Amino acid sequence: QKEVEQDPGPLSVPEGAIxxxxxxxxxxxxxxxxxxxxxxxxxxxxxxxxYSSGNKEDGRFTAQxxxxxxxxxxxxxxxxxxxxxxxxxxxxxxxxxxxxLTFGQGTILTVHP
Amino acid sequence: NAxxxxxxxxxxxxxxxxxxxxxxxxxxxxxxxxxxxxxGMGLRxxxxxxxxxxxxxxEVPNGYNVSRLNKREFSLRLESAAPxxxxxxxxxxxxxRWSNYGYTFGSGTRLTVV
Numbered sequence: 574q575k576e577v578e579q580d581p582g583p584l585s586v587p588e589g590a591i592x593x594x595x596x597x598x599x600x601x602x603x604x605x606x607x608x609x610x611x612x613x614x615x616x617x618x619x620x621x622x623x624y625s626s627g628n629k630e631d632g633r634f635t636a637q638x639x640x641x642x643x644x645x646x647x648x649x650x651x652x653x654x655x656x657x658x659x660x661x662x663x664x665x666x667x668x669x670x671x672x673x674l675t676f677g678q679g680t681i682l683t684v685h686p
Numbered sequence: 687n688a689x690x691x692x693x694x695x696x697x698x699x700x701x702x703x704x705x706x707x708x709x710x711x712x713x714x715x716x717x718x719x720x721x722x723x724x725x726g727m728g729l730r731x732x733x734x735x736x737x738x739x740x741x742x743x744x745e746v747p748n749g750y751n752v753s754r755l756n757k758r759e760f761s762l763r764l765e766s767a768a769p770x771x772x773x774x775x776x777x778x779x780x781x782x783r784w785s786n787y788g789y790t791f792g793s794g795t796r797l798t799v800v
Contacts, residue, residue: 581726607787616690616776616791617729661728673719673744674789676728 576600579662579677588686592649596662596677599643603664603675606638608647611659611679620660621647652684688712690792692777698798699767707762707795709777715790717780718760719744720752722773723794729776735760737782767799 579596586592594608604625609617621636623629623645629636635648645664649656662677693708711718716737721729731744735754749771751763760779764771777792 577728579728605787614794616778616793618791619787619789622787663729673731673734674729676730678726678728 574599575678576675577662577664577677580680581678583681583683585683585685586652588652588654588684590652590684592652592656592682592684594647594649594660594662594680594682596645597643598645598664598675600664600666600675601640601643602666604667605665606636606645607663607665607674608634608636609661609663609676611661613658617661654684654686657683689790690777690779692775692792692795694795695793696796698800699764700800701768703767704763704765705767705797706764707775707777707797708759709761709792710759711777711779711790712758713779713781713790714757715779716757716782718754719778719780719789720750720760720762721776721778722746723776724773732762732775764797767797769799771797772799773797 577598607622608620610620611617623636626638626640633650637646659679661679663674690711719734720732723729730746733752735741738757753761775795778789780789
């Protein structure tokens with residue numbers, strides 16, 4: 574069983590829709606949670622990050638972490654065609670893990686006009 | 687404003703050939719990483735270098751070696767390529783090993799081993 578599970582999709586939504594992307598994890602030591610966006614044939618770029626449980630909002634994006642359920646989510650409001658990309662969740666236990674990230678498999682999102 | 691630069695961008699190798707993937711960063715970061723990305727597997731850590739002069743194995747180090755040439759450069763070497771090493775390779779850097787968020791990735795090297 575993978576430490577981090579992410580539904581690979583693909584997910585196809587119309588422009589303007591609310592998108593929900595999710596990851597579950599098994600390692601209770603994870604404390605730092607990130608979402609990366611990866612456009613085709615590009616490297617991942619950091620989209621949002623949160624520490625421990627709670628919500629964080631940045632424009633159209635909201636990241637949620639529920640450590641008790643070992644579940645994290647990314648919500649995209651008013652989705653745009655430019656949001657079409659692969660979204661990767663990543664986690665880190667901090668401390669002696671020395672910055673080593675554990676990634677989910679990625680969800681392919683297409684937003685069509 | 688280059689960030690993390692990887693060369694080459696594409697490569698085709700025959701089984702048994704060797705090659706070195708190059709990575710350089712211009713952000714004065716201390717820590718550097720090599721990941722591979724395969725369909726359905728996400729990104730998996732191959733090797734990392736917490737600081738200049740140190741390297742350590744990640745999750746999938748077999749068949750690879752690394753060299754931290756200086757603070758800017760971190761190379762990945764395949765001594766005898768195998769088809770199982772067909773993948774997209776990403777180099778990343780972070781300000782330090784204690785950086786929990788500040789990773790910058792290169793644009794990748796797409797390697798095919800036939």
